[in-house]
Amino acid sequence: MNIDLSPEDTAFRDEVRAFLKDNLPAQVKRGAVSSPTVFVEPEIGQHWNDVLNAKGWLGYQWPQVVGGTGWSPVQRYLFEKECALAGAPNLTVLGLKLVAPVIYTFGTERQKALYLPRILSGEDYWCQGFSEPGSGSDLASLKTRAVRDGDRYIVNGSKIWTTHAHWANKIFCLVRTGTEGPKQAGISFLLVDMDQPGITVRPILTLAGDHEVNEVFFEDVSVPAEDLVGEEGQGWAIAKFLLENERGGSCHAPKLLYDLDQIVSAALDQPDGRGGILADDRDWKRRTARLRLRAQALEMIELKILSEVAKGRKPGPQTSVTKMLASNLRQDIDLLAVDLYGPAGLELDTARPLYGDNAPKPLETPESQVASARYLNSRAWTIFGGTNEVQATIIAKTVLNL
Numbered sequence: 001m002n003i004d005l006s007p008e009d010t011a012f013r014d015e016v017r018a019f020l021k022d023n024l025p026a027q028v029k030r031g032a033v034s035s036p037t038v039f040v041e042p043e044i045g046q047h048w049n050d051v052l053n054a055k056g057w058l059g060y061q062w063p064q065v066v067g068g069t070g071w072s073p074v075q076r077y078l079f080e081k082e083c084a085l086a087g088a089p090n091l092t093v094l095g096l097k098l099v100a101p102v103i104y105t106f107g108t109e110r111q112k113a114l115y116l117p118r119i120l121s122g123e124d125y126w127c128q129g130f131s132e133p134g135s136g137s138d139l140a141s142l143k144t145r146a147v148r149d150g151d152r153y154i155v156n157g158s159k160i161w162t163t164h165a166h167w168a169n170k171i172f173c174l175v176r177t178g179t180e181g182p183k184q185a186g187i188s189f190l191l192v193d194m195d196q197p198g199i200t201v202r203p204i205l206t207l208a209g210d211h212e213v214n215e216v217f218f219e220d221v222s223v224p225a226e227d228l229v230g231e232e233g234q235g236w237a238i239a240k241f242l243l244e245n246e247r248g249g250s251c252h253a254p255k256l257l258y259d260l261d262q263i264v265s266a267a268l269d270q271p272d273g274r275g276g277i278l279a280d281d282r283d284w285k286r287r288t289a290r291l292r293l294r295a296q297a298l299e300m301i302e303l304k305i306l307s308e309v310a311k312g313r314k315p316g317p318q319t320s321v322t323k324m325l326a327s328n329l330r331q332d333i334d335l336l337a338v339d340l341y342g343p344a345g346l347e348l349d350t351a352r353p354l355y356g357d358n359a360p361k362p363l364e365t366p367e368s369q370v371a372s373a374r375y376l377n378s379r380a381w382t383i384f385g386g387t388n389e390v391q392a393t394i395i396a397k398t399v400l401n402l
């Protein structure tokens, strides 16, 4: 695997870097620093989306023919890396990276023409209706029912842990349309309008007090049959395609390394309690070096997957390896931040947002103020998108052939 950049890729990287320097708004960057959650608040996320969309870069993973950049996998990686290094927020993946590839890969011409531009413009904000009470890891056991009635489906049931459902006007759902044969065979993929009678959203507050996830209830919700994606019963195959994108659709290492660098720099100003600075402490150095090596190893694996994708191959089950390594690192780096700031790192402000005029004042810095909430929030990394145990099973079966 050759990881040297070609002159074209270097020029591309420099172009992205220059654009970010001039166009990443200060309040977006500030919002990213002070957001404890995986995705930033929509007002921050949408602001950043609008900047990228005006430049034509928002659909950076999409093919050109559907309104994307048509960039190569290496260019996409460089873009993500530069965004991480510039301190840009994570893009909210639900519309852009989860449902959009489903629509342009499996959708009808009508679905592509209608929904893809609305994702780029921000008119539609999507959430993901897969998990149900009792159907998380065992997703194929899901029970939310969609019954065909003429040219519509009538949907009844409930979804849980639905990220940003309280902001969304659209939800993509796995629903049961059949009960014959294996449970996977009776699942279909529906695009559903949230702004209609019969849909109720109830908040679930997470450990740090964030309102990020919800329960969503469906009571005789009417969905046009033309919003079925693919064939009836094809939902499981589409879900597997989507989950592969969710687990491996982005490179995690650049952001993890950026966060680690921020912590390492902050330690230069942090007293060690014995008259020195934390950055000189031997245990601290050992700990940060270990984390850096793990993040660099992850980056190598991500680049290897990328080089396979560049040859036209699918990312495949290796994305379970990167999802698991990245989730563990995320949690360990967030714990490092709590330890870095001492008592200020234990501050747990439950007011949201932690930026803007109404934000509570931090004990020390915006970074220390968010450390504890971020640590609590990142417990979810080893759960969402498939738990670590589920990833380990996939790796055992499909990567190691055990």
Ligand SMILES: Cc1cc2nc3c(=O)[nH]c(=O)nc-3n(C[C@H](O)[C@H](O)[C@H](O)COP(=O)(O)OP(=O)(O)OC[C@H]3O[C@@H](n4cnc5c(N)ncnc54)[C@H](O)[C@@H]3O)c2cc1C
Residues within 6 Å of the ligand: 127, 128, 129, 130, 131, 132, 134, 135, 136, 137, 138, 160, 161, 162, 163, 164, 213, 380, 383, 384, 385, 386, 387, 388, 389, 390, 393
């Ligand atoms: C913050 C957050 C955001 C989320 N956002 C969304 C969203 O937007 N949309 C959505 O659809 N879902 C979302 N989820 C749900 C997530 O996908 C599920 O929580 C996850 O799949 C686990 O399912 P579960 O919670 O039902 O746990 P369970 O499946 O009940 O698992 C409980 C425990 O048992 C273990 N376990 C289960 N089965 C096995 C097995 N076969 N072998 C070994 N161990 C096993 C698990 O690893 C886990 O430790 C989100 C979850 C979180 C925490």
